[in-house]
Amino acid sequence: MPTDQLPIGTFSRITHLSQKALRLYDERGLLVPAARDICTGYRYYTYVQVERGIRIRHLLWLGFGLSEVEEILEARERGDAGAIREHIAERLAATEREVGRLHVIAEALQRQKQDPLNGELSMSITEPLIKDIPTQRVLSRREKGVYHEAIPRMIRELFTYVCPEDGRQPAARIAGPVMFICHDEEYRETDADIEVVIPITGPVTLDGGSVEVRTLPGGRFFSVLHTGPYPGVGKAYERLFTAMNERRLMLVGPSRELYLNDPDEVREEELLTEVQFPVQEIPPSP
Known part of the structure; x- marks a missing residue:
């Protein structure tokens, strides 16, 4: 293995992406290994790919789906800031709606806590x-x-x-x-x-x-x-x-x-x- 390549296990620890997820991203073309062992099929990544792996993990943490992650990374490669802003705006709006929904649930639970027998009937x-x-x-x-x-x-x-x-x-x-x-x-x-x-x-x-x-x-x-x-x-x-x-x-x-x-x-x-x-x-x- 060349010194500038990382085995999938090491790459997984660095990026906090599971090996199962990395195999899926390979199949989708989202994060393709730099090399593959001919005999074992074992995947190897470069240090340069660490940044892409961490960026993928961050976007997933923000709540984007894999298709959206692919579109955002493609837009980044094109230098299309407008497309990225549009994705972010849509995700932000969805997140704010979810925050509102959770706020309603929290208030309902508070009423239920104060009056366990009748709190849900407000x-x-x-x-x-x-x-x-x-x-x-x-x-x-x-x-x-x-x-x-x-x-x-x-x-x-x-x-x-x-x-x-x-x-x-x-x-x-x-x-x-x-x-x-x-x-x-x-x-x-x-x-x-x-x-x-x-x-x-x-x-x-x-x-x-x-x-x-x-x-x-x-x-x-x-x-x-x-x-x-x-x-x-x-x-x-x-x-x-x-x-x-x-x-x-x-x-x-x-x-x-x-x-x-x-x-x-x-x-x-x-x-x-x-x-x-x-x-x-x-x-x-x-």
């Missing part, structure tokens, strides 16, 4: 009622993703069409609360089918992207109003399903969540979320 849910809701013209954005990441981002994107950042007065007007529409038949962690809509009136200019104007169907809806932090909205769903069973109603379309106030303007305990289920009566047995 919310209120109205009695379910039937509503006849008309069709609505809405600005819509639909994609697959993770709920807590996608919904706030999609809401911000839609608001750029009705509340331009440059202060211009838009032609379209908001005609109702922001809604999240769930198109999945089951809860999905990472690839949920998410649609966010804003009811509008007036003309709107679209840029040919994934935002569209469509007609949201009306109909008969079973509804409750939930007051409290968003993570507790599941209790509203539980209340609706229980009441539906009692009243012999069945779900006939995607559920909706209507956000009736702004989390930036009120405390979590004051957040208002209306949950709506499109329903019809279960036909009597023959």
Whole structure:
């Protein structure tokens, strides 16, 4: 072995990257050994590669995925600082959202600690009622993703069409609360089918992207109003399903969540979320 080369074990200790990880990075072309023993296949690295290995470990520690690490290192080789800043900005935004989520969990745990029997019930849910809701013209954005990441981002994107950042007065007007529409038949962690809509009136200019104007169907809806932090909205769903069973109603379309106030303007305990289920009566047995 040449004196300027490091066996994989030594390289692993220096960079704090496991040998299993180094083999994976070799296969992906992310960190390819400088040499390989013809007989044993044993990998060897150079001292120059230590810097790249440490940089990979640092980026992974910051929360970037391997594909993102590859893109960042490629951008670094091109001298593309703008691309790197974009990746960092996206990771920072995701981290801040996660910090916010953990803060909500910490507060919930504190309430639970203070009142172990009832601390999780710092919310209120109205009695379910039937509503006849008309069709609505809405600005819509639909994609697959993770709920807590996608919904706030999609809401911000839609608001750029009705509340331009440059202060211009838009032609379209908001005609109702922001809604999240769930198109999945089951809860999905990472690839949920998410649609966010804003009811509008007036003309709107679209840029040919994934935002569209469509007609949201009306109909008969079973509804409750939930007051409290968003993570507790599941209790509203539980209340609706229980009441539906009692009243012999069945779900006939995607559920909706209507956000009736702004989390930036009120405390979590004051957040208002209306949950709506499109329903019809279960036909009597023959």
